[in-house]
Every structure is written in structure tokens, then in C-alpha cells.
Amino acid sequence: MSLPNKLIGILVTLAVSLTGFHFVSQAQSVGLGTPISESQLTDFDQIAGPDGSGFPAGSGTALQGKAVFEAQCAACHALGGEGTSAATVLVGGDMHSEGTPLRTVGSYWPYASTVFDYIRRAMPATAPKSLSDVEVYQVTAYVLYLNGIIDQYKVLNSESLPQIEMPNKDGFIDHSQAQ
């Protein structure tokens, strides 16, 4: 929005609040959003995508992640990631097994980026966002290692992590445009 438009928007808003008149033309943007730069959002915007966008600095290996996992995650996910409930199973499964397949990070998730993105923002469930970015890289590596997707020395960082191929990467059909 250009500056003059924005001023008009604000004037319209002022007119509204002064007169109590509750109509603002739909075509006329109110224009009250405050401009902000992406560099001011580096901590706030934590979305890390399959295209490698949004990954922070830092790196880690499964070897380093073992201790983090055992201290921060195993209480709910068990030492080997086998889980303490249906909701907390992190390993195993095969999409082509008989019956209903066990769907886990290893057997189901199409992208490794999601493992990092989710753990960084939502885990450990009792204290989300309490891990450092380095710890998130380490423990992400450990979860992938427990699933046999990487070895314990593989260094994960913003470059290498999005490139990891997940076993079920071709297992999804985009239905977003289906009617």
C-alpha cells in the first residue's frame, strides 16, 4: 500500500471512531498493519520447510542427540522411541505391511524437515521451545537414526537436513485442489 493510501485508510478509521459510524468501504484498506522486516522476525518465524527455508544456524549428530533424547524425550517416547502410548511411537512400521500399517516418523513422514520443525516448536511436550537449536538438530538426528534413516555420525544442519530422503517420500497425493 502506498503512503497516501495508508493515510486515507487511517483517516477513514479516525472518522469511524469519532462518529461511531460503523461503515468502512470494503475496497478501502484500513491500513493499520505496522511494517516489519524479515530480519526482525528471525526468532519469531520458526517455520522450517522441505525447501530448506527457515532452518537456523547450528548442527548436530545422533551421537550427540542420544543424551538429549534420553534426558528430555524418553520419559514419554521410551528409550528406543518405541513410545509409552499410541500417540508417542516414534519408530518402526512399514506402509506395505499386512493390515493397518504403523505410521511413524520412519515409515510415514514424507519430509525430514517436518521432524525438525515439529520438535523445535512442540517438543518436549512439557516444555516446548526449551531446547537450543543445536539440541534440536542433535535430537532430530537421533530420531532419524533410531529409524535407521541416517547413521550416528551424519551431521545435520540447514544444508544437509532438508536433503535427507524419507522412506515414504512418494507416499502422498496432494488433494488440495480436489473439489
Add this chain to the structure above:
Amino acid sequence: MTDQELEKAAANGLINRRHLLGLGLAGMGAAVANSALAADAGMLLEIPAWSKTPGPGASDYGGRSSYAGQFQRMSGAPNPTYPGGGASRSPLQHLQGTITPNGLHFERHHAGVPDIDPSQHKLVINGLVRQPLVFSYEDLLKYPMVSKIYFLECSGNSGALWGANGADAPDGTAQSIHGLVSCAEWTGIPLSTLLDEAGVEPEARWIGAVGADAASMGRSVPLDRAMDDVLVALYQNGEPVRPEQGYPMRLLVPGCEGNISVKWLTQVKLTREPSHFRDETSKYTDTQPDRLSRQFTFPMGTKSLITTPSGQMTLNRPGLYQITGIAWSGRGSIRRVEVSADGGQTWADALLDDQHSHKALARFRIPWQWSGGSAILQSRATDSLGNIQPTRTGLINEVGLLGRYHFHGIQSWGVNSAGEVRNVFA
């Protein structure tokens, strides 16, 4: 009123819906009066005690009559390994009309309800925009708003009816099986207004919406849908959105699985590709028999269910009943609801309230003469696009049993000769 005067509409006692209107209604009243009051024909009506004493005065916040039932949401026991996680279900069989009272709207949380101070809350729009913007709650209150009635349904709703483990949930009620659907009037700002203000870049195709809860719940929505009828909702049935519904603001994506209407909305990021959040990959995806999984299955299917009579109710005596229920479609409005009392062999059209049901609940009703024999009550909705609600078996034949979401097959309530109503697979 004699049996002959009630025009039959389908087998096993279904009566033409016109009897709910005008003359027919009087007829029904007579039939009901016969059964309910006849025993006390000699009784003299007296003025009741409450007509002789002033009651308490006005109050600051109203509640339900203590005689109107103690029905509430049904929530599971807290789970220490899933802090704040879980759901609560709306008591559908106790509600009438189409609007869910705010305190009874279903919930689904992934890390509990955050206690958000609106003066500290931010809504950020960034990514592929000409100018990233941040909005305060106070800013947003000044924008032009619209009020619309929309249902929300969790895509896991009615999941018990997949019967994946052979269990047919015989103890199920409308609430326990189907209570993850509710309907409210939502007031908010079209998301397109805010996106236009930030200036969407031509290469943007998706938004990533993120909540301010401890799980930072994220979901991707295609830009064309986001620019269509999506709201940033600030009010729910006239009052500020309740905390468990996303206070101070939530995304409201009409007709679509509830999870994408991200609560406690704090970020909308414009992207070229979906972000593939955990709750659109690991969860909320639908595995087909060929082991491929459908992703981004947004609209909720054409669906209906009878809320009275429904599971765990008992019909006290043979006679005339009003069957009623709700119907909805994530793709349009409800055009028709048919009801069967013989497990789907014959059908009669139910009466639909003359209300706008675009992506909202519709209420249907039809009179039913219960003979005292067994019956299987079903309802079947058709939406404005001609989509017809499938049978349970038809749905399973179509999509298989590996998916866990989007059950919208026909609900069957079995009535036995004792009048007991139970969930059955028919």
C-alpha cells in the same frame, strides 16, 4: 387423532413431514396430549408456587435452568504424557436448532489452551509479500468485519464408526460418537483484506498459519482458498472468541476440517509450497488401500445424523415421536435430508428449517409413529452440489479402512421392542 389421518411417508411409521406444519402440528399436539396427560384426566390445574413469589433479580451472567439438565461437554481424562492435549465433545442430543452455545462448542487441543493477553498478542503476515506486517488486536478491531454462521468439525469426528477393530460402539451416543462438530456465528475480518494490505507476491501459492499455543500448531492452506471465504475470527456468537476456541483470534476456514482453522492465530506466512507441518503429514492425512495417503483433504463430507432419538435414549411407549437431527456439508448448503425407519429400505423427506445452511448446520425434523417393534433409524443428506451422504459400507468400500479421518457415512440407530436406542452397524 386416528392413524388414517396421518399420511404415511415411508415404511415402519414415518409420517409425511407436512404434519409438522399448520393443521398437521395440531394433530401432533393432540397425539402427544393423548399419551402424556390422559392418565390424569381428573386432575385440577393449580397456580404453581413460583407464580406467587418474586424470583431473584437480574444477574450479571446468565446460566441454564437447574431443571434443564446438567449436560456438558464430554472430555477425556487428562493424560500426563500429553499435557493439555485431547478433545471435548458437544452434547448434540441435548441441543436444538443449529447454533452451539459457546461453552458447549467442541474442543481439540494439541498443547492446551494458552492464556493470551491480547495487548501482547501479535498477528504477523510475512513471507512472499511486498511488505511484511504486524497487527495488534486493537488494530484488528478497527477493520471492517463480517458475521457468518459456519460449522466446525474435527476430521476425526465419528471415527468410531469406521469400526476398525470390529467394535460397533454399542454404548455410543450422538455426543460420544459425533460430538466433534459444532456451529457458531463467527465475526471477523476476511483474511483477504489483511493479505491485500501486505501485498501478496505473484509466486505465492500457499499460506502457513501458525497458532500461539505451546504446540505452535501449524497448517498450510492454498492461497486461493485463503483469499476466498476465510476469516480471522474475533467473535463467536457475539462475544469475543472463547479461549478454548482461539482467543483473541483464530483462523476460520469454512467447511473444512477443523484443524486448519488454526486457533490463537499469530502468523500467516505466504509461501510457494506448503510447509508440510506435522499435522498435515503425520496426522490429518488419509491412507488409501493402495497405501498412498491423501494430503490436504480439506472439505468435510456431506453428512447428517439423527440426534433424537439417538444412542442410549429409551422410547417410553409406542406412539408419535418427532425425529430430529442435524445435517451439513463442507462444500455448500443442505438441500435435502431423508429419513428411514427400516434401515434404509424406504425413505421419507424430512422438513428442513428454512435457514441458510451454507457451510453451516441445518436442522431437520419428521414425525414418526413408533409401533413398538424394532426399527433402524437413519438419515441421509444431499447438499446443494448434489453430493449424497454414503452408507457406512459404501464409504468404506470407497475409501477403505486405513484412513482415520473424514467419516461421513450414514449413522444407524437401532430401536428394539423395549424402546432402547443403540448405535448399530447396518
